[in-house]
Amino acid sequence: MANQEIERRRTFAIVAHPDAGKTSLTEKFLLFGGQIQVAGAVKSNKIKKTATSDWMDIEKQRGISVTTSVMEFDYKDYKVNILDTPGHQDFAEDTYRTLTAVDSVIIVVDGAKGVETQTRKLMEVCRMRNTPVIIFVNKMDREAKDPFDLMDELEEELVIQVRPLTWPIESGPRFKGVYNLYEHNLNLFQPSKQVVTEKVEVDIHTEELDNRIGRDLADRLRGELELIEGVYPDFDVDSYLKGEVAPVFFGSALNNFGVEELLNTFVEIAPSPRPVKAEERTVMPDEPKFTGFIFKITANIDPNHRSCIAFCKVCSGKFSRNVPYYHVRHDKTLRFSSPTQFMAQRKTTVDEAWAGDIIGLPDNGTFKIGDTLTEGEHLHFRGLPSFSPEMFKYIENADPMKQKQLAKGIDQLMDEGVAQLFVNQFNGRKIIGTVGQLQFEVIQYRLEHEYNARCRWEPVSLYKACWIESDDPAELDAFKKRKYQYMAKDREGRDVFLADSGYVLQMAQMDFKHIKFHFTSEF
Ligand code: G4P
Numbered sequence: 001m002a003n004q005e006i007e008r009r010r011t012f013a014i015v016a017h018p019d020a021g022k023t024s025l026t027e028k029f030l031l032f033g034g035q036i037q038v039a040g041a042v043k044s045n046k047i048k049k050t051a052t053s054d055w056m057d058i059e060k061q062r063g064i065s066v067t068t069s070v071m072e073f074d075y076k077d078y079k080v081n082i083l084d085t086p087g088h089q090d091f092a093e094d095t096y097r098t099l100t101a102v103d104s105v106i107i108v109v110d111g112a113k114g115v116e117t118q119t120r121k122l123m124e125v126c127r128m129r130n131t132p133v134i135i136f137v138n139k140m141d142r143e144a145k146d147p148f149d150l151m152d153e154l155e156e157e158l159v160i161q162v163r164p165l166t167w168p169i170e171s172g173p174r175f176k177g178v179y180n181l182y183e184h185n186l187n188l189f190q191p192s193k194q195v196v197t198e199k200v201e202v203d204i205h206t207e208e209l210d211n212r213i214g215r216d217l218a219d220r221l222r223g224e225l226e227l228i229e230g231v232y233p234d235f236d237v238d239s240y241l242k243g244e245v246a247p248v249f250f251g252s253a254l255n256n257f258g259v260e261e262l263l264n265t266f267v268e269i270a271p272s273p274r275p276v277k278a279e280e281r282t283v284m285p286d287e288p289k290f291t292g293f294i295f296k297i298t299a300n301i302d303p304n305h306r307s308c309i310a311f312c313k314v315c316s317g318k319f320s321r322n323v324p325y326y327h328v329r330h331d332k333t334l335r336f337s338s339p340t341q342f343m344a345q346r347k348t349t350v351d352e353a354w355a356g357d358i359i360g361l362p363d364n365g366t367f368k369i370g371d372t373l374t375e376g377e378h379l380h381f382r383g384l385p386s387f388s389p390e391m392f393k394y395i396e397n398a399d400p401m402k403q404k405q406l407a408k409g410i411d412q413l414m415d416e417g418v419a420q421l422f423v424n425q426f427n428g429r430k431i432i433g434t435v436g437q438l439q440f441e442v443i444q445y446r447l448e449h450e451y452n453a454r455c456r457w458e459p460v461s462l463y464k465a466c467w468i469e470s471d472d473p474a475e476l477d478a479f480k481k482r483k484y485q486y487m488a489k490d491r492e493g494r495d496v497f498l499a500d501s502g503y504v505l506q507m508a509q510m511d512f513k514h515i516k517f518h519f520t521s522e523f
Helices: 002-007 022-032 055-067 089-099 117-128 147-158 207-213 215-231 237-241 259-269 400-415 437-451 473-482 502-511
Strands: 009-016 070-075 078-083 104-110 133-138 161-164 166-169 177-180 185-188 199-201 245-250 291-298 308-316 318-320 325-327 332-334 340-342 347-349 352-354 358-363 372-374 391-397 420-424 430-434 455-459 464-470 487-489 495-499 515-518
Touching: 002 009, 009 022, 009 089, 009 117, 009 259, 022 070, 022 078, 022 104, 022 133, 022 259, 070 358, 089 117, 089 291, 104 117, 104 147, 117 147, 133 147, 133 259, 147 161, 147 215, 147 245, 166 215, 166 245, 185 207, 207 215, 237 245, 237 259, 245 259, 291 358, 308 318, 391 400, 391 437, 400 420, 400 437, 420 495, 430 437, 437 455, 464 473, 464 502, 473 495, 473 515, 495 502, 502 515
Parallel strands: 009 078, 009 104, 104 133, 133 245, 161 245
Antiparallel strands: 070 078, 166 177, 177 185, 185 199, 291 308, 291 372, 308 358, 318 352, 325 332, 325 372, 340 347, 340 358, 391 430, 391 455, 420 430, 420 487, 464 495, 464 515, 487 495
């Protein structure tokens, strides 16, 4: 029973550069899962570009996304858990963390734009963790790049071998549909948001194909399919599961085209919950005892409920409501009377959850990203890297009477993973590092409204924060002395070098050959 429950679970995230079609694809999956009845029911959680940078608006808009952070549904014999990720790139860090809780990923690429910056970076995170990846090339109803060029681009830019499993016949107004190389059938395109288009079994060597799509296109398709079979090795599920090969599908999420094939193949080949590495040992999903870790904490948008929701990924065993569990960092036992699971638009209290599931735990500052829950074992799950931030500012107290509130607020917001804090060892000033301007506004707003504290930002010109380490203590010491004005500590007390330019960083790397400069905190 336990094994069956775990094996039928598919926990994954759909990731994309903003606007590639992540929301549209998620919505179509929910339609197939019977979670919603009509298209258009799921609101995009992306922050409208027009709402420049007013945090109030963001909060309102994100209000929708809080309950939809995880969406689960049954499809065929499978239980599908989709983890939503914020669309706005200023919250990219949130997305990276979510990727630590999934067992596989679907990447959506816009057929006209190809690989974009965000996609590249997200793929980097997948590669670091060998996460299996499926690629969906979207918007084929619009003029798209040549599919062979796209294959090359995906392979080069995402640094992964690709293997088409469907193949498009033209694109834009001439788009005829896709040929399924796996099932050997033709799926003819018919623009529609609601209807799933008909599929026809055709032997591509017969005239039937000519009748369906015209002689010229039929000949071209035959040639292209031959080329594909010649160029790409047969699709091998094991290589996909190891994160070495990414199968590619073509379609149009908006028109619900090519989505069913994608979903069917996905549930069939995507991994069930995978083993998770803790510092002490590797935890297998089918172990009888419950273990889990917190990968995301979301502030409650409802002003009457100031508590947060901590998202816990169940790594092994079965989680039960009202059973005492061990909070490793606090060395204390907690029980949860109202853990929640998430449907498309609602939250429900759950009595039990299995490895692979995500549960929401009400949180009043008990949790920190990366915290581990067990049935008593001292385990520490790892693999929640922090990337070097891209923007830095000094944070200063703007209300001398509220020093304590400010310190507490900063502390808790950092626990939630809103941004990163470094303390400069030279002048003792606190520096906040973020991926985007919006995060500074979020911090300021939340400090004021949740902690009754006021902060002020002051500029600091920095290029990158790098975690440093060395096997040569003398050289490390010499480096720290030379760069004493630029040395800081992160919240775990690790040494961080704050480089003020790319040139300075390069020189430092050349002068100090025995020092390793890391751009993520996981090494
Ligand atoms: P995102 O979550 O990745 O940011 O993308 P989202 O699904 O919100 O899609 C971004 C835009 O692209 C939307 O248009 C959406 O309708 C459109 N889109 C998604 N899939 C397809 C497709 O297969 N074909 C075409 N032609 N368009 C597609 P919008 O104008 O920004 O929003 P809306 O007014 O349509 O909601």
